[in-house]
Amino acid sequence: MEPFMDKVTLGWARRIAEAELGESLPRRLVHSQGVAARAEELGRLLGTDANLLNAAAILHDVGYAPRLAITGFHPLDGARFLRDEHGADERLARLVANHSFALLEAEERGLREALATEFPLLDDPLLVDALVYCDMTTTPDGGRTTAQDRVAEIVGRYGADSVVGRFIRRAAPEIFSSVERVEAALAAQPR
Ligand SMILES: [Fe+2]
Secondary structure (H helix, E strand, O other): OOOOOOHHHHHHHHHHHHHHHOOOOHHHHHHHHHHHHHHHHOHHHHHHHHHHHHHHHHHOOHHHOHHHOOOOOHHHHHHHHHHHHHOOOHHHHHHHHOOOOHHHHHHHOOOHHHHHHHOOOOOOHHHHHHHHHHHHOEOOOOOEOOHHHHHHHHHHHHOOOOHHHHHHHHHHHHHHHHHHHHHHHHHOOOO
16 A cells, blocks of 8 residues: 655645644644644554544644634534645545544534535544544643543533533543554554
């Protein structure tokens, strides 16, 4: 298989994230950079998809940018933006669209059909798990955390009965399983 993304493309991804989030949502950008730093640590595990994971990590929350918030559901807004404005690789757009169990939040918002039709979940469980791991072990300020603390922080920030709060409580068992699978894969890696 051809390596999907080279270093140049990674620079492209970083520049898009900075351009869209840098001024309007600097904290989201710092979080995204932290998620990308986690992705870097998984490089050996992902092999030829390491840079794809890295690009998805830096761009996963780009849909929060005010000018891109069309539906208000950031995974879908971000993926459509990458596809339509940048002609992004399909796998990159599908990773962003589905990051961290977005399908469950799409259900809460009546957008499941749109998401699943336009951006089917990648048939690559390790890559999908890896992006969950990177996002869910990174604080809003880009620091390192546990998935348990991260979920608790999100519930506290949005409120347990908000759309996001309901979604994250439903997704929590899946999130923890994804993180455990990645940790197991890391532990099994030859040193
Ligand atoms: Fe997100």
